[in-house]
Amino acid sequence: MKNTEKYAGITPAFYACYDEKGEVSPERVRALTRYFMDAGVQGLYVNGSSGECIYLSKEERKCILENVCAEAKGKLRIIAHVACNNTRDSEELAAHAESLKVDAIASIPPIYFHLPAYSIAEYWNKISAAAPNTDFIIYNIPQLAGVSLTADLCKEMLKNKKVVGVKNSSMPVQDIQTFKALGGEDFAVFNGPDEQFVGGRAMGAVGGIGGTYGAMPELFVKMNKLFVENRITEAREIQIKVNEIIGMLCSGHGNMYAMIKEVLRIRKGLEIGSVRSPLTPLTEEDKKIAEKTAKIIDDAVAHFC
Numbered sequence: 001m002k003n004t005e006k007y008a009g010i011t012p013a014f015y016a017c018y019d020e021k022g023e024v025s026p027e028r029v030r031a032l033t034r035y036f037m038d039a040g041v042q043g044l045y046v047n048g049s050s051g052e053c054i055y056l057s058k059e060e061r062k063c064i065l066e067n068v069c070a071e072a073k074g075k076l077r078i079i080a081h082v083a084c085n086n087t088r089d090s091e092e093l094a095a096h097a098e099s100l101k102v103d104a105i106a107s108i109p110p111i112y113f114h115l116p117a118y119s120i121a122e123y124w125n126k127i128s129a130a131a132p133n134t135d136f137i138i139y140n141i142p143q144l145a146g147v148s149l150t151a152d153l154c155k156e157m158l159k160n161k162k163v164v165g166v167k168n169s170s171m172p173v174q175d176i177q178t179f180k181a182l183g184g185e186d187f188a189v190f191n192g193p194d195e196q197f198v199g200g201r202a203m204g205a206v207g208g209i210g211g212t213y214g215a216m217p218e219l220f221v222k223m224n225k226l227f228v229e230n231r232i233t234e235a236r237e238i239q240i241k242v243n244e245i246i247g248m249l250c251s252g253h254g255n256m257y258a259m260i261k262e263v264l265r266i267r268k269g270l271e272i273g274s275v276r277s278p279l280t281p282l283t284e285e286d287k288k289i290a291e292k293t294a295k296i297i298d299d300a301v302a303h304f305c
């Protein structure tokens, strides 16, 4: 199958699921996986930024991925983000992900030290070599990682035949076109910023991987469908509503992912806990925002879907 077919559509970023004590809960991971399957999404992006990967241990990340894979049973395309800030641990997670037969692994660059491009390439290639039979997706998120995927680094990485795409979370939609041009016809570029999903698709993204999709998967699935049918004006109407919703999700004192988890509880009765420190949980005031946001999402789904 072509990469542009295999990776098309809506791939929500999976959230870290905790029990009441803040420990990773396998049962809740499975419940969230079922929720996404019922929502009609095409894939899941597991243990990424939205999955609080930088606050989880390797063992916790393995446990989450194992439970997602067991529940999805090949019915969803699974992309496992395996980057840790050192090569060795990332290789271990890459090999583990391959043993579970995920569709692809993905990795941000190493953070904190701004390493030269050749060090980043070596880091990515070593991770890829630890999962030699699995597709590799580069995660470009310069505003958080502190380093950008340059055209030269992208070209260097394209020498590795396992590299099938870029998840692009930089803000210029033009970057999507740039990576697509470098990678060629069958290169899968994913839109990162949820606020410009339609813009990213217009510039050649095969679909998107997003941190807020989980709060409102119906709206993203519909937006994508409208885009495929070339009904861009209607897709844009949903995008504008989605952006208002994202604004609300970010308007609390507590962290956006805590807000999304509360919205999931209100909308779907899904309990997946809060967020892990240093992320801040919701205040009582925030819970009122979550109530309002859940209502706006429900109304939007009734209106657009």
Ligand SMILES: CC(=O)N[C@H](C=O)[C@@H](O)[C@H](O)[C@H](O)CO
Binding pocket: 049, 141, 144, 168, 169, 191, 192, 193, 194, 195, 209, 210, 211, 212, 246
């Ligand atoms: C910077 C960042 O985390 N970007 C995510 C991934 O690309 C997005 O999915 C955001 O979570 C989303 O666009 C909300 O701002």
Ligand SMILES: CC(=O)C(=O)O
Binding pocket: 013, 014, 045, 047, 048, 049, 050, 051, 209, 210, 211, 212
């Ligand atoms: C949002 C996203 O792509 C992530 O969780 O990494």
